Amino acid sequence: MTNDISLTINGLAVKVPEGATILEAAQSAGVYIPTLCHCPGLTSEGTCRICLVKIENKKKLHPACRTPVKEGMAVVTDDAEIERVRRVTLELLLSDHDFNCLLCPKSGTCRLQELVNRIGFDERRLNRLNRVAKDLPVDTSNPFFDFNPNKCIQCGICVRTCREIVGVHAIDMGYRGYELKASTFGDKPFKDSVCVSCGECVERCPVAALIPKKMEYP
Template sequence: MADEGATVLTAAQDAGIYIPALCHCPDVSSQGVCRLCLVRIEGRRRPEPACRTIIEEGMVVFTDDPEIERLRRVILELILSDHDFNCLLCPKSGQCRLQELVNRIGFDEHRFSRLEHTAKDLPIDTSNPFFDFNPNKCVQCTICVRTCHEIAGIDAIDMAYRSDNLRVSTFANKPLKDSVCVSCGECMERCPVGALIPKKFKHPTREVKTTCPYCGVGCGLYLGIRGNTIVRARGDDESPVNHGGLCVRGRFGYDFVNSPDRLSLPLMRAYDEYAQPSSVVEMNEEGRPITLPLVKREGKFVEITWDQAIRYVASSLAHYKGDEIAAISSARCTNEENYLFQKFTRVALETNNIDHCARL
């Protein structure tokens, strides 16, 4: 029993029946450009693309017969004939839909060897800081174009030129970095082959479900881990907040986690460049840290322990109340942390001077 308005392809998928498909992506509208999903429908003269054909009551569909298989093989051979087919060196190998289709459908080696292979040898666009576009691996499925239009709403790319020269292009064929592309990576995420590939591509060995720390939207994401390092991030399709979508920060901005520059201990500006950490937060007879009058002086940072840092901050805050002090919270904190911070500011510091860096 299929849903009303479903296509033959989605109805078959729901019923566990395999129909090959390359240009279909469930997140965007169907265009029916690859023709690999052709099926035969009783009473109709020509095979029809399953991804563009709406089911009807009493419809009899043949998803596989010798003629359909022959057609699919020929179409696949034509797609492969101008594809830069070097799977061994391709980062997408193992997760590539074209590879999967070759394994499923196969091709006639004799006929394929007689096809003229037109190596495109087009320049690879490496201008985007996060991903590369290799037009030689593009199969013109248009998923990226539909994604940029329907999901990102940016329209940074479109199909340009005609026939053999048909390709994905920015306006006036500029490099991606000079286009209106906002680097959200939504297109890259959906590209079925190795044409749009993240710059630092590594296969994760496990995934951890978490929440993006960058802003108050709180998008759900999965971090792909290899060893002890984050190597990719992908949106959580089930998250009611972002439904799998991510912005440039959530998708690519995870380098800080493993950065050697990341602070792992509190730092304090020392008044004496030879000062040892333990001497930094000694208290004077009034209970104030002896460094306090000197904190603004030029000096170098030294590492101190969390206990020392908290004692220093607590004893310093004790000297201010009401309008003498204001507090700024962070969008990177959780809602709970932000709640506690405003409570602390209002109750302990006795001020309503509390704000937040991103009131989303």
């Protein structure tokens, strides 16, 4: 039998089972925390940092998706400082993203677009950050889906899906820094990899990096 843990979130008393994360506690209380690299059913790696929250008496901000609750914890999910950090995090993600929502096949269902609408960004700061947009070739070799690395936000959801749900390990994160992206072994076309075309990663990709063939590029 698991013990219940009592904490407060934005002053609201919340009780959740031991082992729950701050994100799960917030969701159980109807408190919104933005997420991007978190995907229910997969381990949380805390890579995107969009879910950072404050914990009373702690100096650093903590990722809600992978921080377990503790008895008596007092969490703040939203204030001016958290908003500023989330906006800068989003701007860094956008700085090398092929950011043309109007022409994007995922427009309307894209998680990154949803966060831009909710959190916003500072256009002048983003322009200062702006790198030359990636212009990598789109891998259309798989008969069922395409992989556009220019849209990849390095969330790792596809990698964890293939490893933890499908058990195939067809993809991993490849390259470093601005070049970081999801990649098959040796960065081969999908048709030459061990991918079994199950589509589970395509289903979970939050942006238009992995998309079903029917979602045509303009």
